[in-house]
Amino acid sequence: MPVGGHAVSEPKRPILYSHPFSSYCQKALIALYENGTEFDIRMLGPDDPDAYADLVARWPVKRFPMLMDGGHAVHEASIIIEYLQVHYPGPVRLIPGDTDAALEVRMLDRFFDNYISTPQQKLVFDALRPQDRRDPYGVEEARTMLDAAYGWLDARMVGREWAAGDSFTLADCAAAPFLFYADWSHPLGERFPQVTAYRSRLLARPSFARAVDEARPYRKYFPLGAPDQD
Ligand SMILES: N[C@@H](CCC(=O)N[C@@H](CS)C(=O)NCC(=O)O)C(=O)O
Numbered sequence: 496m497p498v499g500g501h502a503v504s505e506p507k508r509p510i511l512y513s514h515p516f517s518s519y520c521q522k523a524l525i526a527l528y529e530n531g532t533e534f535d536i537r538m539l540g541p542d543d544p545d546a547y548a549d550l551v552a553r554w555p556v557k558r559f560p561m562l563m564d565g566g567h568a569v570h571e572a573s574i575i576i577e578y579l580q581v582h583y584p585g586p587v588r589l590i591p592g593d594t595d596a597a598l599e600v601r602m603l604d605r606f607f608d609n610y611i612s613t614p615q616q617k618l619v620f621d622a623l624r625p626q627d628r629r630d631p632y633g634v635e636e637a638r639t640m641l642d643a644a645y646g647w648l649d650a651r652m653v654g655r656e657w658a659a660g661d662s663f664t665l666a667d668c669a670a671a672p673f674l675f676y677a678d679w680s681h682p683l684g685e686r687f688p689q690v691t692a693y694r695s696r697l698l699a700r701p702s703f704a705r706a707v708d709e710a711r712p713y714r715k716y717f718p719l720g721a722p723d724q725d
Pocket residue numbers: 517518519520557558559560570571572573
């Protein structure tokens with residue numbers, strides 16, 4: 496403390512409990528990078544077992560990312576992005592101010608989460624099960640869901656740069672990592688050119704390109720085998 500003065504308060508920085516290879520962590524990271532938000536990372540991994548213990552103590556469902564802000568825990572990637580917009584706003588507004596436009600963005604965020612990421616995670620988690628506990632019927636259902644979701648999105652993306660139109664939003668923060676891994680697990684192939692082109696635009700966005708680069712060292716751990724692309 497300066498002599499005779501007041502304590503100089505440190506600027507508040509949120510802490511993201513995260514792992515670079517996690518799609519949901521990348522979703523939150525994209526939002527942080529888009530706005531140049533200052534934050535610290537608690538990397539979830541063998542080097543810091545206390546970080547995972549802290550996460551589990553606060554969130555027994557054991558899912559990440561988690562954002563800690565001055566003792567307050569924020570869970571769920573979408574809500575972390577909403578929280579950042581309220582408490583750490585930056586130049587890129589990821590949820591539009593207009594109520595109807597915001598509803599559209601939130602609907603698309605749910606679409607990418609429920610109908611792209613959830614079935615793609617089913618494929619990954621199934622591969623991690625013991626051989627005799629696998630779920631081929633569930634995997635088939637997940638592949639059917641991905642095809643339906645790819646088809647809907649392909650038609651929707653005609654004439655659109657980003658999921659909600661001209662502006663990069665929360666929906667694109669979700670789309671980027673979810674389509675990235677979905678194409679690895681259940682390839683888009685030649686069937687969905689609009690989705691393929693959108694996925695390429697997302698990969699070229701600097702915020703997501705950074706997240707992809709930070710995750711490169713972990714590709715060998717992808718349970719289905721990372722394809723030689725991206
Ligand atoms: N609904 C959560 C899902 C988060 C999630 O599934 N995260 C994965 C990493 S990508 C996870 O925590 N996996 C740990 C596990 O399955 O034990 C969100 O939106 O943040």
